[in-house]
Amino acid sequence: MTILKPSTSPEPSPESLTFAELGINSALCSVxxxxxxxxxxxxxxxxxAILAGxxxxxxxxxxxxxxxxxxxxxxQTIHQQLESVSSxxxxxxxxxxxxxxxLxxxxxxxxxxxxxxxxPVPLKIQLLCGGIAQEEQLAELAANPQLVVATPGRLLDLCTQSxxxxxxVKYLVLDEADRLLEMGFWPDVQKLxxxxxxxxxTLLFSATLPEALDSLAGKLLTNNPLRVEAxxxxxxxxxxxxxxxxxxxGSKAQALIALLKQYQWPQVLVFISARDDADAIAKRLLKAGINAAALHGEKDQTVRSQTLADFKAHRIQVVVATDLMxxxxxxxxxxxxINLDLPMSAPVYVHRIGRTARAGANGLAISLVCHGEMPxxxxxxxxxxxxxxxxxLADFPVTDQPSERVRENGTDNKVAPKRPPRDKQANRRSLNKHSIKAFKSKR
Structure with a gap:
């Protein structure tokens, strides 16, 4: 496979190069x-390279x-073919x-x-994904779209139902290829x-690609493949x-609210890993007088679409989202x-903060990190x-202690930090209260 990297690929001047010089025709350049x-x-x-096949x-x-x-x-390729074949x-x-x-x-x-x-010939594009009534999509499929954008699950359902x-299909694109090559999606992609x-x-596009997926990605590319690392x-x-x-x-929610009130950013995308936590944090923000909404996979698709549209239109200031976004x-x-927690997968961090500073603009990515997230x-x-x-962070002193690791028989063992005596006494009092309530309820 031919590889073009930043250090080895030719460096045409972006100020002088045009889309026409890349091979894009006048019809497409004009729109x-x-x-x-x-x-x-x-x-x-x-x-x-794509135009060259x-x-x-x-x-x-x-x-x-x-x-x-x-x-x-x-x-461009499909439109040129449509000009000589009935759509x-x-x-x-x-x-x-x-x-x-x-996406x-x-x-x-x-x-x-x-x-x-x-x-003069229209090019039809069809969206196929979950959350949209299948009957509606079937009606649009009857118009014979030339390009289909789909999520694997819904497309596989429609294919198995004939x-x-x-x-x-002459052209296959895996967008966010690293995610589609992971086990959560790869079996469905293989079937398709x-x-x-x-x-x-075959075209694979992504911002990240773990080394573990390198060989799998390479096996999909057989036609004079080119690897571009831009x-x-x-x-x-x-x-x-x-x-x-x-x-x-335990201070992350309060710290988030303090940052939002201090800086008054017009739009903030907050990432959190768990769906339930996204809902809980959104409620806390609303209670604090901050216009916020949660966005995750368990919400109805109509709600998801409307929340995203409202966020883009500045009708919602803060969206608390899972990695769906x-x-x-x-x-x-x-x-x-803002990362309210760090993702377990390092590439996800790159994708998360990449929602800001897009198309050459500047952006800020803030992460609130606790001791347990050091790995x-x-x-x-x-x-x-x-x-x-x-x-x-001002006004948020760190009182939590990092866990300690000791070596026993050549093995790392995680040891929880000792609680201050006052915390132990508070826990005993709380436990005693619960015990008394349980005893009284049985009488």
Whole structure:
């Protein structure tokens, strides 16, 4: 596989290079947004290779324009074919697989905004994901879309029910490829790929790729493959300012409220790992007079879509989200991301904070870290090769003690810190109260 890295790939000047020089035709160039004057680094490297028919693995920072890096070549190739073939007779030629409904909707909207302006032959794009009535999607499938954006689960359901066939797919894109190659999605992706022709162009795009998935990704690319590393692997965008504060585990909610009230940011995306915790924190923020909402996978799709729309429109100041929002979701000029807890997976940290400082803008990423999250912080430091020093947060002194590790028989053993005597006495009093209540209730 040919590899293009930042240190080895040619460096065309982004100020002078145009999309036309990459091979994008005048019809598509004419419908690009006025603000999109010059291609980004990943677009410069990936678009010519995709137009040449090569398989591509593209790794690039969050917010660097990966959607159009694969979207523009696909739209151009399919539209050119439609000009010589009846659109009603043309089955789905391109499939873009993504891990979440929100990302599926965003990719569809981004591509549809361009496809709807192409003439004289319309190019139809179909969104297939959960949370939308299947009957509604079946009606749209009857119009023979040429490009499908889907989540694996819903697409597999429709395929097994024979509502859609993948035997005409010529172009396959795995967006957020590292997530789709993990065990949570990979079995479904494998089943879907078995329904497609073996000869097709395969494109993998992601901001991160763990070394453990390298060989698997490489096996999917067989047609003169090109690996594009448009930035340092697993890198955080230089425009993101990272601040990490050491706080007590039990003080995180109060610290979050204090930060929000002190700085009055117009939009803040708060990440937390557990769904129940997302709901609880959102309620605490509302009680503190902060306009907030929770967003996670157990909420109805209509609620999820409306919450995201309200957030983007500044009708909601703070969204407390699980990692459902960590990948690919674009919010224009989002100023701040706050990690209320660190993710267990280090690459997720890169994706989370990548929701800010998109498209070259500046952004701030704050993480509230407790002693128990030190292993996660070490993994993040190792992955990103950044020091990420911990600072103290005013008015929130750290009283929790780190757990100690002792060596016994050559094995590390975690030892819980001793509680101060006053805490022990308080616990005994509490236990006695519960015991008395239990005794009285039996009488």
């Amino acid at each position: 690009l947004p006025a603000a999109l004057k010059h291609p980004t680094r990943v677009q410069q490297l990936a678009i010519p 090569r398989d591509v693995l593209a790794l690039s920072q969050t917010g660097s324009g990966k959607t159009l890096a694969f979207g523009l070549p696909l739209l 009603s007779a043309c089955k789905a030629q391109a499939l873009v697989l993504v891990p979440t409904r929100e 599926a909707q965003q990719v569809t909207m981004a591509l549809q905004a361009l496809a709807s302006q192409l003439s 509502h859609i066939s993948l035997d005409s 790929m078995a329904m497609m022709p073996k000869r097709k162009q 930035s340092t692997r697993n890198a955080v965008a230089a425009e993101i300012e990272e601040r990490l504060y050491l706080v007590n585990k 960590a990948r690919g979701i674009h919010v224009d000029a989002l100023p701040v991301v 996660s912080l070490t993994a993040i430091r190792n992955l990103t090769a950044r020091e990420l020093p911990l600072a103290s």
